[in-house]
Amino acid sequence: MEKIETFVGGMIILFSAVVSYFLMRRDKREGKQKSAKLPLPPGSMGWPYIGESLQLYSQDPNLFFFSKQKRYGEIFKTHILGCACVMLTSPEAARFVLVTKAHLFKPTYPKCKENLIGPSALFFHQGEYHLRLRKLVQCSLSPDSIRNIVQGIEDIVASILDSWAAQKDTVINTFDEMKKLSFDVGILSIFGQLEAHYKEKLKKNYCIVTKGYNSFPTMIPGTTYKNAFLARKRLSKILSEIISERKEKKLGGKDLLGSLLNSKDEKGEILTDDQIADNMIGVLFAAQDTTASIMTWTLKYLHDDPKLLELVKAEQKAVYELNNGGTRPLSWSQTRNHMPTTNKVVLESLRMASIISFTFREAVADVEYKGYLIPKGWKVMPLFRNIHHNPEFFKDPQKFDPSRFEVAPKPNTFVPFGSGLHACPGNELAKLEILVMIHHLVTKFRWEVVGSQSGIQYGPFPIPLHGLPARFWKESSS
Numbered sequence: 001m002e003k004i005e006t007f008v009g010g011m012i013i014l015f016s017a018v019v020s021y022f023l024m025r026r027d028k029r030e031g032k033q034k035s036a037k038l039p040l041p042p043g044s045m046g047w048p049y050i051g052e053s054l055q056l057y058s059q060d061p062n063l064f065f066f067s068k069q070k071r072y073g074e075i076f077k078t079h080i081l082g083c084a085c086v087m088l089t090s091p092e093a094a095r096f097v098l099v100t101k102a103h104l105f106k107p108t109y110p111k112c113k114e115n116l117i118g119p120s121a122l123f124f125h126q127g128e129y130h131l132r133l134r135k136l137v138q139c140s141l142s143p144d145s146i147r148n149i150v151q152g153i154e155d156i157v158a159s160i161l162d163s164w165a166a167q168k169d170t171v172i173n174t175f176d177e178m179k180k181l182s183f184d185v186g187i188l189s190i191f192g193q194l195e196a197h198y199k200e201k202l203k204k205n206y207c208i209v210t211k212g213y214n215s216f217p218t219m220i221p222g223t224t225y226k227n228a229f230l231a232r233k234r235l236s237k238i239l240s241e242i243i244s245e246r247k248e249k250k251l252g253g254k255d256l257l258g259s260l261l262n263s264k265d266e267k268g269e270i271l272t273d274d275q276i277a278d279n280m281i282g283v284l285f286a287a288q289d290t291t292a293s294i295m296t297w298t299l300k301y302l303h304d305d306p307k308l309l310e311l312v313k314a315e316q317k318a319v320y321e322l323n324n325g326g327t328r329p330l331s332w333s334q335t336r337n338h339m340p341t342t343n344k345v346v347l348e349s350l351r352m353a354s355i356i357s358f359t360f361r362e363a364v365a366d367v368e369y370k371g372y373l374i375p376k377g378w379k380v381m382p383l384f385r386n387i388h389h390n391p392e393f394f395k396d397p398q399k400f401d402p403s404r405f406e407v408a409p410k411p412n413t414f415v416p417f418g419s420g421l422h423a424c425p426g427n428e429l430a431k432l433e434i435l436v437m438i439h440h441l442v443t444k445f446r447w448e449v450v451g452s453q454s455g456i457q458y459g460p461f462p463i464p465l466h467g468l469p470a471r472f473w474k475e476s477s478s
């Protein structure tokens with residue numbers, strides 16, 4: 001009897017497999033026939049080989065995106081740096097690529113960049129490995145975890161602001177200084193307290209890596225890329241020393257390194273040292289320039305609007321007094337509940353500056369969107385800045401107006417941290433860091449921007465021209 005049941009069961013499975021195989025082939029064939037009939041999105045592919053790269057890079061790239069949107073609408077094709085691309089400018093289209101049909105669009109980065117960060121970093125992956133790493137990173141950057149490092153962030157902020165004020169008569173490059181701040185906060189969230197000699201070594205080599213990230217990728221000795229490649233190797237060595245020390249001392253830790261070290265998959269496998277190192281570098285990389293850029297913009301926006309600055313100052317002074325003239329540390333709940341105006345300033349800075357103007361994916365199959373074909377292998381770029389600067393969603397979009405956030409934005413129209421499976425897990429830490437920086441800055445310091453006050457520079461994120469040269473001093477000594 002058992003044998004007959006097994007035989008019948010086997011036949012059913014075989015039959016289903018054969019039917020599914022033919023159905024799949026039919027779907028594929030019909031899909032192919034259907035997609036062969038679909039038109040490509042409107043737009044121009046430019047010149048042979050170079051496409052529209054010159055048009056894009058000879059002007060502010062955002063002007064290129066906006067003029068195309070005006071001409072063609074929410075979806076258009078182009079050809080940039082050897083890649084056929086489809087650009088998308090509407091909230092629905094961005095959601096389609098990043099959320100609802102995310103499985104049809106994979107992350108895509110040039111190999112030369114992957115090698116500098118580390119190929120096992122989560123943002124290069126999809127599927128099980130990505131999910132496993134993402135859970136770990138997300139957990140160590142969740143509100144529950146970062147509420148414990150508010151004081152650590154305050155110490156870093158206080159020390160860096162003091163260092164600016166100590167050189168009162170020197171003009172500093174605000175963006176470069178903000179990068180020091182976001183680097184130290186990144187290190188704190190990844191390692192907790194890290195010995196100074198390790199931090200110095202990491203900083204030195206990491207700096208060389210970031211310089212090479214956007215340079216021409218060649219392995220000729222002495223070039224910026226090759227130097228970055230060598231510095232990345234040294235970083236692996238330093239990180240593996242830190243990892244061994246933690247393992248030896250059996251130090252757990254609620255920081256990211258602790259979570260990565262403790263992680264086991266369902267088969268009980270732990271992560272390799274390379275996987276751990278690539279993800280630590282990846283997080284640092286994702287955290288540093290982004291947060292530094294937004295902090296620099298926020299300072300500029302506040303500087304340009306004295307009335308708003310006074311409102312923010314009053315709000316922060318109230319918290320300062322509540323903390324006994326700043327002698328008690330800031331609490332997580334104060335950053336959440338006692339800083340409504342400052343929180344809106346942060347959101348509006350994220351919208352206005354839209355420092356991640358767009359992201360990239362690659363279509364893994366032919367995909368239909370609103371009657372157009374997005375061919376397999378084409379790059380797909382949701383343009384976040386176009387969404388944030390569309391007057392349909394944000395009235396008078398060029399105006400810096402934090403009060404617009406008194407009402408929640410329409411769904412999917414505010415995506416400074418992306419959306420879907422790869423959305424930024426560091427968004428709460430970034431916002432916390434900016435709030436702590438503003439709190440200390442406006443309650444104890446004053447600053448003036450030096451020289452030309454307008455203009456944007458790309459490096460590659462947009463920052464105020466020349467990194468916002470400025471002078472800082474302690475309020476009492478003004």
Ligand code: HEM
Binds near residue numbers: 290
């Ligand atoms: C204002 C600052 C920041 C902005 C605007 C920002 C923005 C973004 C965006 C738009 C993405 C999604 C990219 C995509 O879908 O292709 C992203 C991903 C990511 N961000 Fe951030 N980020 C910021 C700060 C941070 C910080 C502070 C950390 C960590 C401490 C961080 C860690 C990451 C990581 C690890 C990913 C990749 C997630 C994944 O692939 O699953 N970011 N970020």
